[in-house]
Amino acid sequence: MPIIECVPNISEGRRTEVVAAIVDQVRRVPGVRVLDVSSDPSHNRSVLTLAGEAAPLKEAVLSLFDAATTTIDLRSHSGGHPRLGAVDVVPFVPIEGVTMGECVALATETAAAVAERFHVPVYLYEEAASRPERRNLEDIRRGEFEGLAAKMATPGWAPDFGPSAPHPAAGASVIGARMPLIAYNINLATDRLDVARKIAAAIRHSSGGFRFVKAMGIALEDRGIVQVSMNLTNHEKTPMFRVFDVVKREAAQHGVSVLESEIIGLVPAAALVSSAAYLLQLERFDPNQVLETKLREKQS
């Protein structure tokens, strides 16, 4: 049974009854599991984590739009997080027995159905992007809901599906496919923020580091230590163990030790299995040797 993860971000994090009603509508779709719901009042935003096969997930996203477009109005929305629409972003993530290509197809179909049924313009992003300048969410979202009408009127910013102007209340949505994202932090046994910042700069893509690392150095004031706070956006191509090793070596150059590392939220088993295989110097290791993977194979 293939498993896809879907992580819709909606622009409501304060009215708990509205979030509950939206989640409730999603939960009613057979074949879809709601793994997590996190609401952030200061961002005024909630993140749902869903899992299932392609067809039920598409139904779940349509139900989500149905509930969200009738209860969220961006014209009266404020919060600390950039957003373009009532249903702001919907990534599909391949987890097991499914390819990225299948998630791209699901994102594209879902986007077309959303635009047709709810008259919401939709942009495709990341692996599903229709052109390079739409891969990054930040680029699509720049200008936010308030600047959306003007942005959509400029050349190159017609949506991939739906009307050429924003939905009055629900704005626009960004739907796509991406690898699982790992929120990974490494804490250093020092209070020297400059060290954390130098290491973050050394490893992140934007300043010359690894292709699939976003990183910043921050202080954990209450603990008197500093942290290299990261998002790993493709653990197959930029694996955790390599990031850990390089951070450790960079820290040592500054006379600093790694205190510990931590994963925030969920992590795909494959990211840890490949780390163990590397660090234990496992040769000739095949992921099918993992008992649970073998068990989930189709019976031959």
Add this chain to the structure above:
Amino acid sequence: MPIIECVPNISEGRRTEVVAAIVDQVRRVPGVRVLDVSSDPSHNRSVLTLAGEAAPLKEAVLSLFDAATTTIDLRSHSGGHPRLGAVDVVPFVPIEGVTMGECVALATETAAAVAERFHVPVYLYEEAASRPERRNLEDIRRGEFEGLAAKMATPGWAPDFGPSAPHPAAGASVIGARMPLIAYNINLATDRLDVARKIAAAIRHSSGGFRFVKAMGIALEDRGIVQVSMNLTNHEKTPMFRVFDVVKREAAQHGVSVLESEIIGLVPAAALVSSAAYLLQLERFDPNQVLETKLREKQS
């Protein structure tokens, strides 16, 4: 859905049609998956790896006895591996969503049913053992089929279930519950067999090492290197990463490097996940953060 592994060892590894007929009978039991079948002609023995829930696995073992006791006769059996019966050993192993206690209960129930239906004496072993001197398979099996009648007549060796004398053709069986066993080897970048042997002696339980490690040093003649060849019999209590680290340090004391390590056959994901967590210095890590584990939780 709880998953139990069951690894019956039968005393037939040469007559492939007999093995195929036995496996076929097991495969017909609904709810049981046959993950692997390995036959060793020189041992004249086959090992089946089954998976499923408790009730279907019990049915599968009864089907296995039905087929094996009518086709295997220990009076004309020879081979390089110690054995007591036609169905020699049947361990149940907790994999997911099931406790060792439940596997002990399943072993005990299955043993009682086997004895009643097939008139084969059964000894319980490992976690299911009825007394300490029956924990180790080697102790129960000492004397083998040929010495069984005499052994059963001595005080302390009445079976846990079934008749007080061997089954004429099928001998006796050993049924129990144990942790998953990991066949783990570490190859050294040297041809010095004495080093591999010294390290094996340092880490194995029988000569003062870790409680759940069996180890020996062997030469890999064709590659010109040596190997510390191990069975890890409880990866929760004696974890892979600790064994790896100690072997590496011991080797360094002899001026030798670890070339690589390898896992033969299957390994539970938890053994690799805990190794990654240790080697990446992950703090506050909860196995429920593994996406696949979370997915297999019951829907709340």
